[in-house]
Amino acid sequence: MVRKGAADAGRTARAQAGVKGARRPEVRLPPLVAYEGGELEPDGDYDGLEFREAAFVAQDGGGARFMDCALTGCALDETRLHRARLLDSVLTGIRGVGTDLGEATLRDVEVVDARLGGVQLHGSVLERVVIRGGKIDYLNLRKARLKDVVFEGCVLVEPDFGGARLERVEFVDCVLKGADFNAVTLVDVDLRAAAEVDIARGVDRLAGAVISPAQLLDLAPVLAAAMGVRVEALE
8 A cells, every 4th residue: 555655646646747637446345145155147247346366267257247346365267257347346366377357347446466467458437446566467457447547566578558548647666568558549658667668669659748858868769769769879
């Protein structure tokens, strides 16, 4: 959790830069009922449940709704959650490869210490979401809509934001490796507090983002290449 002093300093810095900060979710789970097992059901309705160390490998929960739920230590390898809705929920220590959350809706959700690879979130809607800690490889957010989203203390390897819209999105103490911003639309996106920013494609689409002076120096070679500028020392 971000300490109050750090959060206040962050808000002050954003205000000075004219950047609107993300609204974080305030998830307050009610007393939960333990999930009794069984496979996920397409279009299932899950309300006020605790899923602990559940294995949902290759199961189909497409179109399901999770409301006021906690998923802790669950395995989501090849799990189909296409067009699922996750609302007012906390996902902690989830893991899996090839999880399908395409066109899903995540609203007022906290994702903590996830270990995911090749997760599909293309065409999804994320609103008031915090992704804190953990590592996600090859995150597919193509044509997704992100509003009031915070990536905090996590590692994103080759995330694909192609064609997505990001509004009031913050990257705090996180690492971006080989990010794809091709055809992206950015509004009030704050990259200044990121630990590392490595953009493989779409550096010319950074209008609407704010970066630090140090990040500008790091990105200078990529920016020059995108502009067709050759940089050579005078002999």
